[in-house]
Amino acid sequence: MTTAPTAFVRREFAPALPPPLATAGWLGFLREHLFSGFLNITMTVFSLALIALLLPPMIRFLFIDAVWEGSDREACLATSGACWPFVRAKFGQFVYGFYPAAERWRPNLVYALGAILLVPLLVPAAPLKRLNAILFFAVYPVVAFVLLTGGDLDLRVFLLGRIPRWDALSGPGAILGLRLSFWIDYLISALLLITLAVGIARLLGAEARGIALAALAIFVLFDIVLLAVDLNFGLAPVETRLWGGLLITLVVAVTGIVVSLPLGILLALGRRSEMPFVRFCSVIFIEFWRGVPLITVLYFASYMLPLFLPTGISFDGLLRVLVGVTLFAAAYMAEVVRGGLQAIPKGQYEGAMAVGLGYWQTMGLIILPQALTLVIPGIVNTFIGLFKDTTLVLIVAIFDFLGQLRAAFTDPNWATPVTLYTGFAFAGMVYFVFCYGMSRYSLFLERRGAIGKLR
Amino acid sequence: MKRVLSTLVLVAGVGAFSAAHAAVLDQVKAKGFVQCGVSQGLPGFSSPDDKGAWTGLDVDICRALAAAIFDDPEKVKFTPLSAKDRFTALQSGEIDVLSRNTTWTLDRDTKMGLNFTAVTYYDGQGFMVKKALKVNSALELSGATVCTQTGTTTELNVADFFRANKMKYEVVAFATADETIKAYEAGRCDVFTSDVSQLYAQRLKLAKADDHMILRDVISKEPLGPMVRHGDDQWFDVVKWTVFALVNAEELGVTTKNLAEMMKSTNPEVKRLLGTEGALGQALGLTNDWVARMIKRVGNYGEIYDRNVGPGSRLNIERGLNKLWSKGGIMYAPPIR
Numbered sequence: 001m002t003t004a005p006t007a008f009v010r011r012e013f014a015p016a017l018p019p020p021l022a023t024a025g026w027l028g029f030l031r032e033h034l035f036s037g038f039l040n041i042t043m044t045v046f047s048l049a050l051i052a053l054l055l056p057p058m059i060r061f062l063f064i065d066a067v068w069e070g071s072d073r074e075a076c077l078a079t080s081g082a083c084w085p086f087v088r089a090k091f092g093q094f095v096y097g098f099y100p101a102a103e104r105w106r107p108n109l110v111y112a113l114g115a116i117l118l119v120p121l122l123v124p125a126a127p128l129k130r131l132n133a134i135l136f137f138a139v140y141p142v143v144a145f146v147l148l149t150g151g152d153l154d155l156r157v158f159l160l161g162r163i164p165r166w167d168a169l170s171g172p173g174a175i176l177g178l179r180l181s182f183w184i185d186y187l188i189s190a191l192l193l194i195t196l197a198v199g200i201a202r203l204l205g206a207e208a209r210g211i212a213l214a215a216l217a218i219f220v221l222f223d224i225v226l227l228a229v230d231l232n233f234g235l236a237p238v239e240t241r242l243w244g245g246l247l248i249t250l251v252v253a254v255t256g257i258v259v260s261l262p263l264g265i266l267l268a269l270g271r272r273s274e275m276p277f278v279r280f281c282s283v284i285f286i287e288f289w290r291g292v293p294l295i296t297v298l299y300f301a302s303y304m305l306p307l308f309l310p311t312g313i314s315f316d317g318l319l320r321v322l323v324g325v326t327l328f329a330a331a332y333m334a335e336v337v338r339g340g341l342q343a344i345p346k347g348q349y350e351g352a353m354a355v356g357l358g359y360w361q362t363m364g365l366i367i368l369p370q371a372l373t374l375v376i377p378g379i380v381n382t383f384i385g386l387f388k389d390t391t392l393v394l395i396v397a398i399f400d401f402l403g404q405l406r407a408a409f410t411d412p413n414w415a416t417p418v419t420l421y422t423g424f425a426f427a428g429m430v431y432f433v434f435c436y437g438m439s440r441y442s443l444f445l446e447r448r449g450a451i452g453k454l455r
Numbered sequence: 456m457k458r459v460l461s462t463l464v465l466v467a468g469v470g471a472f473s474a475a476h477a478a479v480l481d482q483v484k485a486k487g488f489v490q491c492g493v494s495q496g497l498p499g500f501s502s503p504d505d506k507g508a509w510t511g512l513d514v515d516i517c518r519a520l521a522a523a524i525f526d527d528p529e530k531v532k533f534t535p536l537s538a539k540d541r542f543t544a545l546q547s548g549e550i551d552v553l554s555r556n557t558t559w560t561l562d563r564d565t566k567m568g569l570n571f572t573a574v575t576y577y578d579g580q581g582f583m584v585k586k587a588l589k590v591n592s593a594l595e596l597s598g599a600t601v602c603t604q605t606g607t608t609t610e611l612n613v614a615d616f617f618r619a620n621k622m623k624y625e626v627v628a629f630a631t632a633d634e635t636i637k638a639y640e641a642g643r644c645d646v647f648t649s650d651v652s653q654l655y656a657q658r659l660k661l662a663k664a665d666d667h668m669i670l671r672d673v674i675s676k677e678p679l680g681p682m683v684r685h686g687d688d689q690w691f692d693v694v695k696w697t698v699f700a701l702v703n704a705e706e707l708g709v710t711t712k713n714l715a716e717m718m719k720s721t722n723p724e725v726k727r728l729l730g731t732e733g734a735l736g737q738a739l740g741l742t743n744d745w746v747a748r749m750i751k752r753v754g755n756y757g758e759i760y761d762r763n764v765g766p767g768s769r770l771n772i773e774r775g776l777n778k779l780w781s782k783g784g785i786m787y788a789p790p791i792r
Contacts, residue, residue, distance in 0.1 A: 303543040410496030412769035415659035
């Protein structure tokens with residue numbers, strides 16, 4: 001038996017050949033992504049034509065023909081490009097509204113603190129998440145409030161003070177912005193309420209110690225917040241009426257976003273609850289707020305509410321708007337979250353129950369992490385919508401960024417043929433930066449959340 | 456439920472009670488500033504300048520009021536209001552006075568629980584056309600396409616005018632003044648119509664302002680002035696006489712510059728105006744030098760006009776009807792005596 005001689009045995013690996021030209025390099029990229037098939041070719045050509053049509057005039061308007069220097073309308077009369085001196089002259093108003101110039105370091109500090117706290121919170125690799133979250137969600141709002149308004153609320157009465165003839169304690173005036181009468185009132189009220197809570201707990205046969213501690217903790221925390229806003233830090237008070245521009249846009253949007261998410265989750269859970277009363281209330285709340293337009297909410301909060309309230313009692317205009325916007329956004333958020341909850345298979349609930357988890361543990365550990373990851377696009381959609389909806393506060397005479405812009409258009413000193421275009425081009429860029437940023441971050445989160453699914 | 460109801464009734468009762476009894480002037484003095492409703496931006500009447508301070512004719516009326524009460528034109532806070540919510544804001548007590556380019560009509564003076572006090576500017580609806588059209592009178596506009604802003608009385612006035620003169624026309628309406636002027640500039644229509652003061656303001660936004668002219672014809676009466684709530688005659692008087700005093704000061708030649716000399720004047724009319732004689736200011740619930748304060752801080756009516764809409768401003772609107780009665784206009788104020 002002879003073995004046929006092997007004609008050829010390969011002793012080493014063949015060198016890797018470069019991929020075919022048709023799929024590699026930029027040419028391959030073009031071929032695959034832009035020119036594969038009739039439809040894609042048509043769309044590519046159409047898009048290119050559109051870019052060729054729009055981009056050059058845009059660049060010419062924004063840069064080449066634009067005027068960069070000048071102090072009033074005369075500078076921009078001759079040009080057909082953007083009038084950037086207009087934006088520079090009004091820039092302070094776009095960012096701070098009518099916030100007094102001498103006090104503008106305060107919003108600046110608030111912006112800076114917000115950025116310092118927010119960025120590590122958004123970067124998954126950054127350490128100390130828990131501390132960071134507490135600082136951002138609990139401490140930062142109080143600090144921002146004190147900085148922006150000036151604090152020193154001059155609290156006079158808490159609960160007991162509202163009872164007529166309670167003036168035994170109206171002692172000397174304020175020390176450091178604090179009034180003794182208020183704090184004695186607060187102390188006694190807190191003690192009374194804690195006693196009441198313990199009493200009720202006893203009657204119902206619940207464990208009184210835990211209740212008492214919880215109530216105490218709430219009062220102490222609340223006390224710290226009150227102390228912070230009541231202390232006189234020597235900051236000049238700045239009314240919210242003077243706020244405006246990007247400051248208002250961000251305050252309204254961030255408050256709405258930060259508060260509406262937890263509220264929305266609670267409402268969504270409430271709507272899917274098995275307790276009829278909770279479910280009923282949640283449904284009513286959600287359907288009510290979804291049933292009225294935001295403009296109506298704002299209008300009602302700003303102009304109708306004072307008609308119903310007795311004179312003397314009035315809430316700050318911005319506060320009313322903030323509450324309205326937040327509740328409105330929460331209703332939408334609830335429905336988005338509910339969508340996520342419904343997508344979780346029943347087995348997950350049953351599995352959690354089988355392991356012996358309670359309701360909150362089931363929700364917190366099993367259901368919500370999955371449900372929220374699912375609806376990230378929906379949530380961010382709501383956020384972006386909310387960010388842009390803040391513009392509607394203009395109708396209740398609060399000047400957000402766009403409102404300041406429109407007001408700036410009416411200044412006869414800057415009335416030129418190009419002022420309007422310049423202003424809107426600038427506004428478009430600013431809104432784009434914010435909204436695009438949010439949308440990119442949501443994509444990043446989505447990909448990160450989807451890792452579990454890929455495995 | 457019963458308790459809720461009774462609380463509501465109580466709250467409503469307290470509200471009605473306190474609203475009826477608190478005099479606005481006393482409230483204003485107590486809080487230390489005048490809350491003044493202005494427009495959200497109307498060139499020449501109220502718009503924020505580069506430093507963010509409100510300027511304009513409507514704004515200066517409020518500053519004069521603050522000067523009269525507090526001797527400080529800065530003791531006024533402005534609430535920018537849209538055309539829709541201006542009356543509600545005044546009715547609900549959010550603002551003390553509405554100085555927002557509002558036309559005095561019977562309807563508004565009666566039905567809303569508000570009162571007009573005095574006229575600060577006689578406006579009227581006019582037309583702007585391209586000079587190339589070679590039109591000299593509004594009556595030659597038959598067959599024209601007219602650009603206007605929606606939801607304002609201008610649209611109705613145009614309809615009335617063209618129908619009354621049996622002329623054909625076509626309306627193209629836009630949501631904002633800015634869009635309207637852009638459409639006119641782009642040639643969407645032959646004529647741009649609005650209140651004359653705003654025609655001047657919008658003309659500044661045209662690339663070739665000199666190619667356009669504002670016709671002399673005025674087709675409507677738009678007397679503008681500040682408003683207050685019904686039911687407080689003292690405050691009504693204060694606002695009304697603030698305007699009258701500004702006009703009287705111009706008539707008597709009292710200006711910011713010559714105020715010091717005028718304080719020594721022997722002319723009895725000037726003495727009464729500036730409070731060096733008599734106690735007329737006190738009758739209003741103010742100090743006797745209330746007019747002197749206004750002139751010192753804000754200036755007389757003529758100065759306010761020049762600075763905001765007249766030759767001292769970009770708008771450069773002819774004084775026209777707003778000249779003093781003694782100079783061929785109809786600006787006339789009852790005497791201070």
